[in-house]
Amino acid sequence: MMEDVESVLFDEKELMRIVSGLGERISRDYIGKNLLIVGILKGSFMFIADLMRAITVPCCVDFMAISSYEGTKPSGMVRILMDLKKPIEGYDVLIVEDILDSGMTLSYILKTLKARNPASIKICTLLDKPARRLSEVFPDYTGALVEDRFIVGYGLDYNEKYRNLPFIGVLKPEFIDS
Numbered sequence: 001m002m003e004d005v006e007s008v009l010f011d012e013k014e015l016m017r018i019v020s021g022l023g024e025r026i027s028r029d030y031i032g033k034n035l036l037i038v039g040i041l042k043g044s045f046m047f048i049a050d051l052m053r054a055i056t057v058p059c060c061v062d063f064m065a066i067s068s069y070e071g072t073k074p075s076g077m078v079r080i081l082m083d084l085k086k087p088i089e090g091y092d093v094l095i096v097e098d099i100l101d102s103g104m105t106l107s108y109i110l111k112t113l114k115a116r117n118p119a120s121i122k123i124c125t126l127l128d129k130p131a132r133r134l135s136e137v138f139p140d141y142t143g144a145l146v147e148d149r150f151i152v153g154y155g156l157d158y159n160e161k162y163r164n165l166p167f168i169g170v171l172k173p174e175f176i177d178s
């Protein structure tokens, strides 16, 4: 599986450094608030697990499963596969994503959740790939910027594979079906 990766962008140590930094900032900003982490599955499951351990203020977590990608391309359709278990009214919602790419997923989620009257709503994304933006989204917390390459690992997949890699890397073009 590691042979399918062309280069490592963030190794385990670098990921921990980025995630701890985000956790510290979030912990400072949410003192005395009613923090609810909304994790977007599946891609962000590893990031959420590490980020929550780096957050030192009380918080709750809930999950939504969204799917929009087929292979390396956004399908153009964002679908909720699984919704939150409870209403979010009165919560300070922090949406947690692994990657912000075209922006289609996050703009859809933001619109949907804003309509449910949270006390506040912000976005935390581990990675931001601004080159491919189709829909404007402005994250409040960003771990790192990435170039316009298809990346995998640490939760991120290509056709459901590679999510278990402990690092983030660029997939070799020969492993991408065109």
Ligand SMILES: O=P(O)(O)OC[C@H]1O[C@H](OP(=O)(O)OP(=O)(O)O)[C@H](O)[C@@H]1O
Binding pocket: 040, 041, 042, 043, 044, 066, 067, 068, 069, 074, 097, 098, 099, 100, 101, 102, 103, 104, 105, 106, 157
């Ligand atoms: O900004 P966008 O272009 O919308 O891309 C970002 C979204 O795409 C991926 O999810 P995907 O639809 O592949 O589902 P997954 O998380 O289950 O892999 C990723 O996890 C983000 O949720």
Ligand code: HPA
Binding pocket: 069, 099, 101, 102, 149, 150, 151, 152, 156, 157, 158
């Ligand atoms: O570069 C990416 N890799 C994996 N999943 C993704 N979803 C949007 N962009 C990407």
Ligand SMILES: [Mg+2]
Binding pocket: 043, 069, 156, 157, 158
């Ligand atoms: Mg995916």
